[in-house]
Amino acid sequence: MESVRFSFPAPEIDESVDELRKEVRAFLKEEVRSGGFIPVTDCWCAGVDPDFSRKLGQKGWIGVTWPRQYGGRDLSALHRYAITEELLVAGAPVHAHWIADRQSGPLILAKGTEDMKRNILPQIAAGKCFIALGLSEPESGSDLASVRTRAARVEGGWEITGTKLWSSGARHCQYMTVLARTGERDPDKRHAGLTQFLVPLDSPGVTVRGIRDMSGVEHFNETHFESAFVPDDAVLGAVGEGWKQVTSELALERSGPERFLSTFIVLEKAMQHSAAGMNGHQAAVFGSILARIRALRAMSLGVAALLDQGHSPEIEAALVKDLGTRLEQDIIERLREFWPIQMKQGYGDEFQSLMSDSLLRQPSFTLRGGTNEVLRGIIARGVGLN
Numbered sequence: 001m002e003s004v005r006f007s008f009p010a011p012e013i014d015e016s017v018d019e020l021r022k023e024v025r026a027f028l029k030e031e032v033r034s035g036g037f038i039p040v041t042d043c044w045c046a047g048v049d050p051d052f053s054r055k056l057g058q059k060g061w062i063g064v065t066w067p068r069q070y071g072g073r074d075l076s077a078l079h080r081y082a083i084t085e086e087l088l089v090a091g092a093p094v095h096a097h098w099i100a101d102r103q104s105g106p107l108i109l110a111k112g113t114e115d116m117k118r119n120i121l122p123q124i125a126a127g128k129c130f131i132a133l134g135l136s137e138p139e140s141g142s143d144l145a146s147v148r149t150r151a152a153r154v155e156g157g158w159e160i161t162g163t164k165l166w167s168s169g170a171r172h173c174q175y176m177t178v179l180a181r182t183g184e185r186d187p188d189k190r191h192a193g194l195t196q197f198l199v200p201l202d203s204p205g206v207t208v209r210g211i212r213d214m215s216g217v218e219h220f221n222e223t224h225f226e227s228a229f230v231p232d233d234a235v236l237g238a239v240g241e242g243w244k245q246v247t248s249e250l251a252l253e254r255s256g257p258e259r260f261l262s263t264f265i266v267l268e269k270a271m272q273h274s275a276a277g278m279n280g281h282q283a284a285v286f287g288s289i290l291a292r293i294r295a296l297r298a299m300s301l302g303v304a305a306l307l308d309q310g311h312s313p314e315i316e317a318a319l320v321k322d323l324g325t326r327l328e329q330d331i332i333e334r335l336r337e338f339w340p341i342q343m344k345q346g347y348g349d350e351f352q353s354l355m356s357d358s359l360l361r362q363p364s365f366t367l368r369g370g371t372n373e374v375l376r377g378i379i380a381r382g383v384g385l386n
Contacts, residue, residue: 006316008302011078020075021082024061028090031055039091039350041358042262045219045368047093048172050127056087056094057127062101066109071122077308081301085257091265091354095169095219100124103252104131104177108198111237111245116198120175132170134178134199134223135246138163143374144179144246145190149225151180151197157231158182160197160205163224166368170208170221176201178225179242194242197234204228215360248312253369255303255317260296260324262365263331263358269351270335285334289327296324315382318375325365325372332358 031037036055040047056062061083066072073079087094105124108116123129140146149162160180170176176199183193201208205228210218237245267289274282299320306313332355341355366372 006319007306007313008299008316009305010298011301011305011308013078017076017078017082020079021086024083024086025090027059028086028092031092032090037093039265039354040093041091041266041354042361042365043091043265044088044094044098044258044262045168045364046095046215046217046357046361047091048095048169048219049093050096050130050172052093053097053127053130055127056097057125060125062097062127063105063121063125066105066121066125070109070117071125077304078301081257081304085261088257088261089264089268096130096172097124097127098258099133099169100129100131100173102256103133103249104175106252107177107196107236107245107249111196112198113233115233120198129175130169130173131198132167132173132176132201132221132223134164134167134176136164136166138165145194145243147179147181147194149178149180151178151182151195151230153182154229157229157234158197159227159229160199160225161227163222165220165222166211167221167223168219168368170201170223171210171218173201175199176223177236179246182239182242191243193240194246195239196236196242196245197230198236199225199228199230199234203230213361213364215357217361247314250370251303251307251312251314251317253317254321254375255300255307255313257297257300259321259369260293260300260327262328263362264293266335266351266354266358267331269354270339273339273351282338285337289331289334292323292327296320296327300324315379318370318378318382321369322372322375322379328365329362332362 037049037052060073063072064075064080065077068074105121108121120129135144137147137149151158151160160178167176178197178199179194180197181193182195205226207224209222211220211222212218213220271286303313303316303320339355341359342352
């Protein structure tokens with residue numbers, strides 16, 4: 001069997017990226033100092049603050065890779081990466097705009113109508129428009145080829161009927177990108193007949209219900225569509241091309257630093273906690289974790305470089321998410337060796353609060369964005385083992 005090589009090219013990072021990083025870091029430091037936000041763990045899912053998103057929009061730090069005519073700054077994926085890293089490390093409340101910036105905006109840029117690009121993209125870049133993902137469904141989680149939400153042709157457009165589940169932040173969003181079946185389901189061609197739509201969530205026939213997780217946060221949602229009408233120009237891309245588009249989007253969703261930095265702020269606080277008296281075992285644990293983060297960062301940057309070059313690195317992205325989300329969980333488990341978590345509400349300092357919140361949120365890390373078991377199937381097929 002021919003050997004398969006993964007590609008994680010080391011990107012060339014110019015001075016403008018480092019200067020932007022320093023600017024973002026200084027801004028976040030001042031925001032924390034002035035009480036602009038309180039750092040949270042898993043901030044890209046748990047931290048919802050539309051006002052903070054608008055602050056970032058005013059700084060020009062959302063949609064930075066998009067053309068200026070659509071509200072962007074024509075910067076590289078590495079500029080965006082630097083912004084993303086700094087926000088995650090600081091535990092900033094970025095969830096409101098996160099998916100629109102990372103995934104839905106690029107989809108509109110590539111497949112949307114000119115009207116969408118001119119009217120929606122600038123609003124996303126300003127931190128004023130938020131978009132949720134309508135992919136998973138009840139009994140159809142990571143197996144997106146089995147979705148049953150249907151879009152039926154009617155005069156002037158389509159009527160969408162079905163239910164989407166686990167759509168992060170949908171209650172705070174104006175739109176959802178919905179993957180729906182527009183053709184007959186063919187058992188031999190499971191990926192055929194799927195189409196993506198951009199659906200306003202205030203449309204008649206659309207209801208959104210929050211789902212509270214163990215940490216008490218309702219970032220997951222269930223969205224029901226009952227003959228919800230959308231016009232023809234709500235189609236993203238070509239009818240029947242939804243599967244191809246979604247697989248390209250998943251490279252964006254699975255490869256970013258949010259897949260290994262969700263609990264970084266807890267690690268940072270733990271190291272500060274130990275600075276005065278770290279023993280040899282603690283030093284070994286911290287060293288092991290930091291080595292894994294360094295390796296994952298190099299891999300994630302490599303995927304960013306591939307995306308900048310116009311590639312769709314689905315296998316590399318799956319590897320980053322599989323390894324990264326397990327690391328996020330491992331960080332909390334290893335720290336618990338030294339600091340047992342007290343779950344009593346209001347107990348302890350900021351560090352204990354971050355630890356307890358992370359423990360409640362960590363089971364979802366290896367589920368959202370595709371379970372790790374599904375990702376390993378993608379990787380196995382990619383290397384010819386399945």
